Amino acid sequence: xxxxxxxxxxxxxxxxxxxxxxxxxxxxxxxxxxxxxxxxxxxxxxxxxxxxxxxxxxxxxxxxxxxxxxxxxxxxxxxxxxxxxxxxxxxxxxxxxxxxxxxxxxxxxxxxxxxxxx
Amino acid sequence: xxxxxxxxxxxxxxxxxxxxxxxxxxxxxxxxxxxxxxxxxxxxxxxxxxxxxxxxxxxxxxxxxxxxxxxxxxxxxxxxxxxxxxxxxxxxxxxxxxxxxxxxxxxxxxxxxxxx
Numbered sequence: 001x002x003x004x005x006x007x008x009x010x011x012x013x014x015x016x017x018x019x020x021x022x023x024x025x026x027x028x029x030x031x032x033x034x035x036x037x038x039x040x041x042x043x044x045x046x047x048x049x050x051x052x053x054x055x056x057x058x059x060x061x062x063x064x065x066x067x068x069x070x071x072x073x074x075x076x077x078x079x080x081x082x083x084x085x086x087x088x089x090x091x092x093x094x095x096x097x098x099x100x101x102x103x104x105x106x107x108x109x110x111x112x113x114x115x116x117x118x
Numbered sequence: 119x120x121x122x123x124x125x126x127x128x129x130x131x132x133x134x135x136x137x138x139x140x141x142x143x144x145x146x147x148x149x150x151x152x153x154x155x156x157x158x159x160x161x162x163x164x165x166x167x168x169x170x171x172x173x174x175x176x177x178x179x180x181x182x183x184x185x186x187x188x189x190x191x192x193x194x195x196x197x198x199x200x201x202x203x204x205x206x207x208x209x210x211x212x213x214x215x216x217x218x219x220x221x222x223x224x225x226x227x228x229x230x231x232x233x234x
Contacts, residue, residue: 004160043207045161045225091160105151105174106211106223108160 002027002094006109013082014117020067021077021112023092031097034068034075035106039089048090051075053097079114087116120144122212122226123192130232137197137204139229143212150193151223152185155207167193200233207231 003026013019025034036048051059051068058066063083067076079086092109123142131137143150148169153161154177166174167187178185182200187193197204207230211223 006160043228043230045209045211045228047222050222105163105166105177106153106161107163108153110160 002029002032002096002107004092004094004107004109006092006112008112009110010113010115012115012117013079013086015082015084017082018078018080019082019114021079021090021092021114023075023077023109025073025075025092025094027073027094029096033095033097034066035093035095036064036066036075036077037091037093037108038086039091039111040087045091049077082116084116084118087114089113122147122210122224124208124210124226124229126229127227128230128232130234131200132234133201134199137200137231137233139195139197139208139210139231140192141195141210141212141226142192143210144224147212147214147224149213149223150187151211151213152193152195153209153211155209155228157206161209164195197231200231202233205231205233 005024032053034051038046038048049059049061049064051066058068063080065078089111091111093106095106096104125140150167152164154164155161163177165178165185170189182198184196207228209228210226213223
C-alpha cells in the first residue's frame, strides 16, 4: 500500500516571501500521479498542482512549483511571493496510474498548516 | 457546469440515529469517491462507486456504513446507529467516465457530521 508523509504540521511565512512544504511517499509503482491540494477554512479541497511521475520536468502553476525527486520519493511544494490568501492546510496526495483507464483513489498525507504573516 | 454538490453541509445526529449524506457529481461524471476527514487529519478513502456498482470499498468500516450510487439520483453515504467517533467531515469527489488516463477528481465542500 502507498503511504504519504508530511513531516511539517505547521509552517509560517511572511507575506511576499517563499516557503517550501515537504512531502515524501512510499510506493512500489513506477507510474503514478502526485498532487498538492489546498484546504482553506471553508473546507473546500482545491487542486493546486499536479505532477505525472513519468515527466522529469517539475510542474509549475504561477507562484506554485514542485521539486519532484522520483528516486528519493520526494515531492515538495514551493510557494513564491506568498500572499495572505495562501494561508490554509496543504495536503500532498498520491494516486496510482492504473492504465485500465479508470481513475483511482487518492492517498493523502496528514497536512501542513501554512500561516502567512504580515 | 455546477461543481460537486453535497448536502447537507452540516448534520447533527444523536447517538443511535441514522445519517444520510448526499452527493451529486458534476455533470457527465460517473465515478464517485467518498472520503472521511477526522479533526486535524488528512482525508481517508472510504469507497469508490460507479453508477449502480461499488468498485472499491476497502476503506469502509465493515459495520454500519453503506454507500450507493443509483442509476438516477445522487450518491448516498449512509451511517446507521451513529456513534461519537463518526463525527467528521465527509467529502465526495467525482471524476469523468473511463477513457482518459489522467482523469482528475473534483471535490465537493463536504458534510460536517456531528454526533451528540
